[in-house]
Amino acid sequence: MNAPLVDIRDVSHRFGQHRVLRNVSLTIEAGSYTILLGPSGSGKTTLLSILGGFVNPSEGKVLIRGQDCTSVPPAKRPTTTVFQDYALFPHMSVGGNVGFGLRMQGVDGTTRAAKARDALALVGLAAAFDKKPHQLSGGQRQRVALARALVIEPAVLLLDEPLGALDLKLRRQMQDELKAIQKRVGTAFIHVTHDQEEAMALADHCVVMNDGRIEDEGPPERVYARPATRFSATFMGESTILAGTVLETGDRTCTIATPVGPVSLPSALPRGSAAALAIRPEHLVLGAASAGTKLGKADVSDVVFQGSFKRVLATSVEEPSLRFIAKLPATAVVQAGDRVAISCDTDQIILLTD
Amino acid sequence: MRSVARIVSWIYALAVYGFIFLPVVVLVLFSLQSTSFPIPPFTGPSLRWYEAVLSDSRLTSALVNSLLVALISSAAAVTLGFLSAWGFARFVLPGSGLLRGLITLPLTVSYLIIGMGLLVLFNWAGVPKSLLAAGIGHVVINLPLCFAIIYSQMGDHQINIERAARDLGAPEWKVLLLITVPVMAPAIFAGFFLSMTFSWDEFVISFLLTRFETTLPVEIWNLLRSGLNPKTNAVGSLVFAVSIVLVVFFELTLLRRKPA
Numbered sequence: 157m158n159a160p161l162v163d164i165r166d167v168s169h170r171f172g173q174h175r176v177l178r179n180v181s182l183t184i185e186a187g188s189y190t191i192l193l194g195p196s197g198s199g200k201t202t203l204l205s206i207l208g209g210f211v212n213p214s215e216g217k218v219l220i221r222g223q224d225c226t227s228v229p230p231a232k233r234p235t236t237t238v239f240q241d242y243a244l245f246p247h248m249s250v251g252g253n254v255g256f257g258l259r260m261q262g263v264d265g266t267t268r269a270a271k272a273r274d275a276l277a278l279v280g281l282a283a284a285f286d287k288k289p290h291q292l293s294g295g296q297r298q299r300v301a302l303a304r305a306l307v308i309e310p311a312v313l314l315l316d317e318p319l320g321a322l323d324l325k326l327r328r329q330m331q332d333e334l335k336a337i338q339k340r341v342g343t344a345f346i347h348v349t350h351d352q353e354e355a356m357a358l359a360d361h362c363v364v365m366n367d368g369r370i371e372d373e374g375p376p377e378r379v380y381a382r383p384a385t386r387f388s389a390t391f392m393g394e395s396t397i398l399a400g401t402v403l404e405t406g407d408r409t410c411t412i413a414t415p416v417g418p419v420s421l422p423s424a425l426p427r428g429s430a431a432a433l434a435i436r437p438e439h440l441v442l443g444a445a446s447a448g449t450k451l452g453k454a455d456v457s458d459v460v461f462q463g464s465f466k467r468v469l470a471t472s473v474e475e476p477s478l479r480f481i482a483k484l485p486a487t488a489v490v491q492a493g494d495r496v497a498i499s500c501d502t503d504q505i506i507l508l509t510d
Numbered sequence: 511m512r513s514v515a516r517i518v519s520w521i522y523a524l525a526v527y528g529f530i531f532l533p534v535v536v537l538v539l540f541s542l543q544s545t546s547f548p549i550p551p552f553t554g555p556s557l558r559w560y561e562a563v564l565s566d567s568r569l570t571s572a573l574v575n576s577l578l579v580a581l582i583s584s585a586a587a588v589t590l591g592f593l594s595a596w597g598f599a600r601f602v603l604p605g606s607g608l609l610r611g612l613i614t615l616p617l618t619v620s621y622l623i624i625g626m627g628l629l630v631l632f633n634w635a636g637v638p639k640s641l642l643a644a645g646i647g648h649v650v651i652n653l654p655l656c657f658a659i660i661y662s663q664m665g666d667h668q669i670n671i672e673r674a675a676r677d678l679g680a681p682e683w684k685v686l687l688l689i690t691v692p693v694m695a696p697a698i699f700a701g702f703f704l705s706m707t708f709s710w711d712e713f714v715i716s717f718l719l720t721r722f723e724t725t726l727p728v729e730i731w732n733l734l735r736s737g738l739n740p741k742t743n744a745v746g747s748l749v750f751a752v753s754i755v756l757v758v759f760f761e762l763t764l765l766r767r768k769p770a
Contacts, residue, residue: 209677230673230677231677231679231680232679235677236677236678237673237674237677239670239673239674241667243670243671243673243674244671245671245675245689246671246693247693247695256678257678260679305678308678308679
């Protein structure tokens, strides 16, 4: 009886010959903040358009609140969209924009104005009721678009790269506000972005997409710490990737041959199978270490000071095509040209099997 | 050397503008003549010929006819032009390029050919020569113009605005009426005023397609057949003044862009 709010079943979509979505299935819980994260062309925006009703999928079904909405037009489904370019009505006042959805439902003028004022107050723009959209800044227009979509109390709010047009500082600020607003109204938000920082900051549930498929999904902490695929290990944050093959298998452990030497891990992969190891930059240790897994020596090629930390790039001596990406404390003494031993905590090595 | 070039260019500019505007200046000037012939010397100023025009019921009823034909045919042309522009801009149609070419084709055909074609067609269909027939002729010449103006202003950024309206629950006719028309209003008004201008002083089609009741340009032509007379100058000046007003409206609506 506890059906999910949104249930996407086996959705595929083609534009002509080009397959943009391949058998995507996804469920979204009420009150959650879901991020669809992926590079351009990964199909994330198409999936959002299918949820909004602007695109009819070639195959598969979309259920919202248990009802089949696959071919229900946008006007009739319980979703609203915040468009990337805001799509405010330029000839109407801000109040007219926010009240438009209620006007279409036949709500009378007084109630409409009151609700529109409440929605504008929610996004911190109570004073803008009588202004025209062109009198507002980009960030303010974004809030108006949000208020306009929220005022009709949709079951799901869809946001198409809502922060894409804002500058970095404003984006981080709006990001915090979006999260706060979502918690206050309790509506499920589905938000498309290619910015992994935005994804980690906002998501309750993070869906990593690539090439029309879902690569990985789960809480952002899990997706970051234990990415399911090589793609999500490199797209959601950076990683050093070591390719290898399973050399021998023991009792619940196996040894993997890598260009920088064998690595033993608790895993049960068959012998001879290919595997890749991903290591997050903050888990690499430079210099002599007594414990952990040794990863050979490397020549430091670049040190970039980034305020709270130093980002270090180093090329492996044993395997010149391998580049280590490490994140060291700002106080670390290291410079380009140094030859250092590299190691890492065995527990922090991520085993990828794809 | 430089001052000579400057003087020559000034003379050239004056000659060009004189060539364009002198006929109009002469027309207006001699409409204010107080004697019976619109030839030098100038004997005015006097408004007697304007009084004569306004007390001539044939001319005043032709003026009202012209205004009605211009208003109604322009409204029809701009409505049809808007709807076809919207259709071409929003939907993928088979042979869209060819159809768009066909719809703008009448712009390149002479009014005489269009007028004759309509005359033959109306004869065959049993539509009598009338103001209605002339009005239909004006829709034929002005629809392509309205289409071209409105279509050129219908950008992709409005697609999302229309989508947003649909998303918020608006049925299609409300999207058109409450969103697309107001957003496109500058282009729609521009098309309307330009159509008015063209319909207002159009002669050939009105001449071919009207009989008893007719439009002002045809009536002026009738007047001219009995020779030059300051009254023709006066009525010509009136026609010119109305055209100027319409063109100014056109320029104001199309060229004055709202800040985005």
